[in-house]
Amino acid sequence: MSTAKPAMKHYLQFKDLGRDDYAYLFERARWIKGEFKAYRRYWPLADRTLVMIFEKASTRTRLSFEAGMQQLGGMAIYLNTRDSQLGRGEPIEDSAQVISRMSDVVMIRTYEQGIVERFAANSRVPVINGLTNEYHPCQIMADIFTYIEHRGPIQGKTVAWIGDSNNVCHTWLQAAEVLGFEVRVATPPGYEVEPERAGLRGAGHFRQFADPMEAVRGVDIVTTDVWTSMGFEAENEARMRDFADYRVDGEMMRAAHPEAIFLHCLPAHRGEEVTAEVIDGPQSFVWDEAENRMHVQKALLEYLLLGRVNAASLNDQPRGKAIPDRGEPGERQD
Ligand code: CP
Ligand code: NVA
Numbered sequence: 001m002s003t004a005k006p007a008m009k010h011y012l013q014f015k016d017l018g019r020d021d022y023a024y025l026f027e028r029a030r031w032i033k034g035e036f037k038a039y040r041r042y043w044p045l046a047d048r049t050l051v052m053i054f055e056k057a058s059t060r061t062r063l064s065f066e067a068g069m070q071q072l073g074g075m076a077i078y079l080n081t082r083d084s085q086l087g088r089g090e091p092i093e094d095s096a097q098v099i100s101r102m103s104d105v106v107m108i109r110t111y112e113q114g115i116v117e118r119f120a121a122n123s124r125v126p127v128i129n130g131l132t133n134e135y136h137p138c139q140i141m142a143d144i145f146t147y148i149e150h151r152g153p154i155q156g157k158t159v160a161w162i163g164d165s166n167n168v169c170h171t172w173l174q175a176a177e178v179l180g181f182e183v184r185v186a187t188p189p190g191y192e193v194e195p196e197r198a199g200l201r202g203a204g205h206f207r208q209f210a211d212p213m214e215a216v217r218g219v220d221i222v223t224t225d226v227w228t229s230m231g232f233e234a235e236n237e238a239r240m241r242d243f244a245d246y247r248v249d250g251e252m253m254r255a256a257h258p259e260a261i262f263l264h265c266l267p268a269h270r271g272e273e274v275t276a277e278v279i280d281g282p283q284s285f286v287w288d289e290a291e292n293r294m295h296v297q298k299a300l301l302e303y304l305l306l307g308r309v310n311a312a313s314l315n316d317q318p319r320g321k322a323i324p325d326r327g328e329p330g331e332r333q334d
Contacts, residue, residue: 006307010120010127011300012113013199014137014174022179024308026145029292029299036071036295043073044302044309048104050076052130053086053095055110056230060266061130061138064294065107072298077103096122105304111231126304128297133167133231134197139265140171141300142292144179146285147221149292150261155180157220160256162186162212163246163273164239168225168265170198176205183207186215188242212245216252222283223263224248224273240272248274253283261285 010016017025035042050069052062062078069076079099081087086095092115099106100123108116109130120127129137147154158181161169165187173193176183177200185193186209195203209215216222227243228236253262262274262284270276279286302309 006304008126009304010123011137011304012116012120012127012129013135014140014171015178015199015201016137017178019178019180021303022141022144025141025296025299025303026148028302028309029145029296030149032298032302033292033295036298042071044306045069045072045074045104048072048074048305049102050074050301051099051103051106052076052078053084053099053106053108053110054078054080054130055086055108055115056131058109058130060290060293061107061109064297065130068294068298069301071294072301074104074301092118093122095119100124105301128300128304131167133229135171135174135199136167136265137171137174138293138297138300139168140175141296143172143221143223143263143265143289144175145296146263146289146292147261149288150285151220151259157181158218159183159221159223160186160212160216160219160252161223162215162248162252163224163243164227164229165191165193165198166225166229169193172223173198173200173206177201181205184209184215184219186210186212186246188246191242212248212252213255216256219256220260221263222248222253222256222260225265226267226269227273243273247272248278250275250277250281253278253281263289266290 050065052065054062066076096119103125105126106123107128107130108119110116111133113132113134116127116129116132129135144154159172161172161183165185169185172183183206185206192208227239260283262278264274264279264286266286268274268279270279278284
């Protein structure tokens with residue numbers, strides 16, 4: 001394991017890391033997942049503390065960070081707006097000063113991206129974006145890891161995003177630029193991607209479609225998300241009307257590549273953005289996707305705190321192969 005202290009890095013958007021970093025992290029996540037499945041103890045973050053700040057609700061993000069940090073030998077502390085001074089107007093800069101003196105890494109789920117940026121600017125320790133109105137980078141790291149596990153490299157592939165051009169969509173678009181694939185976005189009129197808000201460098205990696213059937217033709221991944229994200233509840237009624245033709249259904253999956261997979265960050269609303277037939281069907285990998293949040297985030301935590309560890313011996317399995325379910329007693333099941 002390397003001993004040099006890594007330069008401090010934050011993870012606030014997908015593009016904060018490069019292609020080479022992701023290749024390392026995906027390989028690392030695969031190894032870390034294998035250790036977890038075999039109940040092998042791996043405690044590189046003993047005595048380290050993660051503080052998790054939630055200004056919005058969460059199941060997966062809290063659970064995956066908290067369980068992941070403990071599995072790495074560290075501990076995680078949960079703060080929310082209601083029970084902390086964050087909800088009583090303490091400036092985010094002051095909170096960052098204090099919280100980062102008592103912890104080794106911080107994860108924040110909040111509203112505007114500017115909040116995580118201000119926190120990071122005043123933090124002594126790495127800061128991870130656990131979802132903002134604009135981005136959800138840990139989610140897309142897990143989504144791409146899931147694709148690689150089941151289908152191999154994502155370079156040159158095509159992804160259809162159906163629905164709202166929200167935080168998860170923006171992150172797919174950034175990932176397409178960093179990793180070299182194409183995203184075809186189908187949104188209703190008035191909900192199109194704003195490239196600047198998505199933090200894109202150019203328009204070379206995405207195409208916009210009004211017709212979702214056009215967008216899904218021949219693609220490798222079909223994905224979507226709720227029509228109304230957290231913080232936008234006041235628009236719910238209008239959105240239910242506007243998005244009614246943007247529901248991922250069996251016909252769309254049949255128009256995609258025969259090997260296409262369906263992904264959804266969850267929570268899902270069956271009958272709204274996706275039919276039960278699709279999300280509960282054979283092309284859906286949403287449960288692996290949810291589980292993989294924990295494995296990729298463990299790789300990320302290790303990377304931000306320890307830098308690249310010696311992975312020379314970790315290349316013994318070809319990319320694109322899922323961790324096998326060995327099914328032996330005493331081993332965790334996939
Ligand atoms: N996908 C995701 O971030 O889920 P939670 O809102 O449950 O954390
Ligand atoms: N776009 C959704 C994702 C939830 C994980 C939201 O922001 O509410």
